[in-house]
Amino acid sequence: MKLITENQLSELVNRIKSVLDWQATANGVTNIMGAGRPDMPSTLSAEHQTAVANALIGTVFVSTDGGGIKAWQWVKRSNGWICTDVDSGWHNITSLVPADLFDTTQSSRYMHVRRINNVVYYRFRFLRGGTGRVLVDLPPEYQQDSPSAAAGVLIPNDAGDPAGKMQFGTTGGLEWKPRATTPAFGVFSSTAKNLTLPATWSGIALK
Numbered sequence: 001m002k003l004i005t006e007n008q009l010s011e012l013v014n015r016i017k018s019v020l021d022w023q024a025t026a027n028g029v030t031n032i033m034g035a036g037r038p039d040m041p042s043t044l045s046a047e048h049q050t051a052v053a054n055a056l057i058g059t060v061f062v063s064t065d066g067g068g069i070k071a072w073q074w075v076k077r078s079n080g081w082i083c084t085d086v087d088s089g090w091h092n093i094t095s096l097v098p099a100d101l102f103d104t105t106q107s108s109r110y111m112h113v114r115r116i117n118n119v120v121y122y123r124f125r126f127l128r129g130g131t132g133r134v135l136v137d138l139p140p141e142y143q144q145d146s147p148s149a150a151a152g153v154l155i156p157n158d159a160g161d162p163a164g165k166m167q168f169g170t171t172g173g174l175e176w177k178p179r180a181t182t183p184a185f186g187v188f189s190s191t192a193k194n195l196t197l198p199a200t201w202s203g204i205a206l207k
Contacts (some may be wrong), residue, residue: 018137030059037067038074038081039197052081071197083197088115090123091203097136101176103183104127113142113203117193120144122166127176127184128154129163136174139202143172144190155186 036043038052038061052061061074061081073085094102094110102109110127120142128134138144146168152175157163163184167175172193178184 013045021121030056031062032059033062033064035063035065037063037069037071037083037197038076039083040067040199043067069197069199069201082195084117086197088113088201090114090206092206093139093142093203096139096203099132101128101134101136102126106183111136112206113138115141115192115201118195119189120192121187121189122174123187124155124166125185127164127166127178127186128179129157129178129183131178134176135169135175138173139198140172140194140196141192141198141202143193144168144174145172145193146170146190153186154189155184155188157182157184160185172182 021050025139032038032048032051032055036048038044038048038055038155041049044052053193055076057076059076061137063074063077065073068074069086070088071083071086074081074083079132090112091114092110092112097111103126106126110124112123114121114123152165152167154162155164155166157180158165159182161180161182163180164176164178165180166186166188167177168190200207
């Protein structure tokens with residue numbers, strides 16, 4: 001058995017640490033791995049706060065806990081840390097939108113939302129029929145980025161006929177314009193308006 005000196009042991013430990021360290025470089029790109037999210041330094045350890053503060057553009061941060069919002073990967077860009085892998089899962093925001101958006105005689109009415117990266121998905125059941133219009137303000141993380149107030153999606157009724165138009169508002173919200181007396185059902189998606197992610201997702205998480 002060959003004994004090693006204290007200096008040799010120290011050097012060996014440092015080499016092992018460099019392999020297992022939370023910060024590494026692969027193919028010229030620096031990667032930082034750990035709990036939390038880089039856009040909120042308070043969620044990071046002291047070591048990661050320093051690494052994130054000194055990170056160069058192109059650095060990748062991999063979150064081991066999703067930052068509490070299922071945000072798993074971030075990239076440092078000139079305008080800050082941008083999340084490139086996030087999935088909020090479906091959330092029920094029925095209680096956050098106007099009640100007259102729906103046919104209130106139907107107990108199973110709802111509005112669900114889900115954000116995957118920079119795409120927001122909207123899912124509705126029993127949007128009311130009739131006339132007039134309903135403005136829908138959305139939480140910032142679910143707002144859509146429409147280039148035109150005239151853009152929108154036709155939503156069908158249970159028979160598949162157009163029951164109304166869900167129009168995109170220029171401020172990120174939605175506007176429901178019914179065209180029939182029967183309620184509407186639908187799913188559609190749009191590009192997210194805001195790159196900034198919330199501390200927690202609005203609405204009730206669905207399993």
